[in-house]
Amino acid sequence: MNKNFDKKFDKSLGFAIHDVARLLRWSFDRQSQEIGLTRAQWSVLAHLHCGDGIQQKTLAQLMDIKPITLARHLDRLEVEAWIERRDDPDDRRAKRVYLNPKATSVIETLSRLGQKVRKQAMTGISAEEEEQFMQTLLRIRSNLCMNDAGEHNNQCSTEDDEQ
Known part of the structure; x- marks a missing residue:
């Protein structure tokens, strides 16, 4: 991949999540x-x-x-x-x-x-770091499941609110 592209987007949450998901x-x-x-x-x-x-x-x-x-x-x-x-x-x-x-x-x-x-x-990542990472991802998902009016977003299943 282009190194300039990598550097520009290394700190982008969306690109990082997308790239990790792709590699998984x-x-x-x-x-x-x-x-x-x-x-x-x-x-x-x-x-x-x-x-x-x-x-x-x-x-x-x-x-x-x-x-x-x-x-x-x-x-x-x-x-x-x-x-x-x-x-x-x-x-x-x-x-x-x-x-x-x-x-x-x-x-x-x-x-x-x-x-x-x-x-x-998760090699090299402690159990505590993994737990914190998962909690952060779940919080991000929860934030995105609410629309600007504070209502539940129809892109999220109802189970998302319970986690």
């Missing part, structure tokens, strides 16, 4: 290639692991992707028997998405891999 994704992707899931697919599985049986529309909102994009991911995951879609008993127009048992072991594998990448990223 790259490291995770590189180490998870043998599993045979794309990042988008494992993201779907991870979201379902936290909220199995969620409506397809809500899942798209949580993942910040278009419903048609999610539908394509779900089609592929369903063909490979990672997930299944069922009719919503409360809304006949909606579908709910569930993990299949096959997904449990891969989620555990991906979780261990995520812990490994996190450990690599």
Whole structure:
């Protein structure tokens, strides 16, 4: 990368967070290639692991992707028997998405891999520094989840307020 560019943006919060996120994704992707899931697919599985049986529309909102994009991911995951879609008993127009048992072991594998990448990223950082860093990031997220009028921003899920 251009050294002048690096120096100019080294102190930029947005660029630093973006670059760290990019490197975390790259490291995770590189180490998870043998599993045979794309990042988008494992993201779907991870979201379902936290909220199995969620409506397809809500899942798209949580993942910040278009419903048609999610539908394509779900089609592929369903063909490979990672997930299944069922009719919503409360809304006949909606579908709910569930993990299949096959997904449990891969989620555990991906979780261990995520812990490994996190450990690599936090090398040389004390537990206290890590805790302070996380608290700072959560405070920044909370600040950004409120609009100028002090109301909850619709870009944030309701869980953001509870953390």
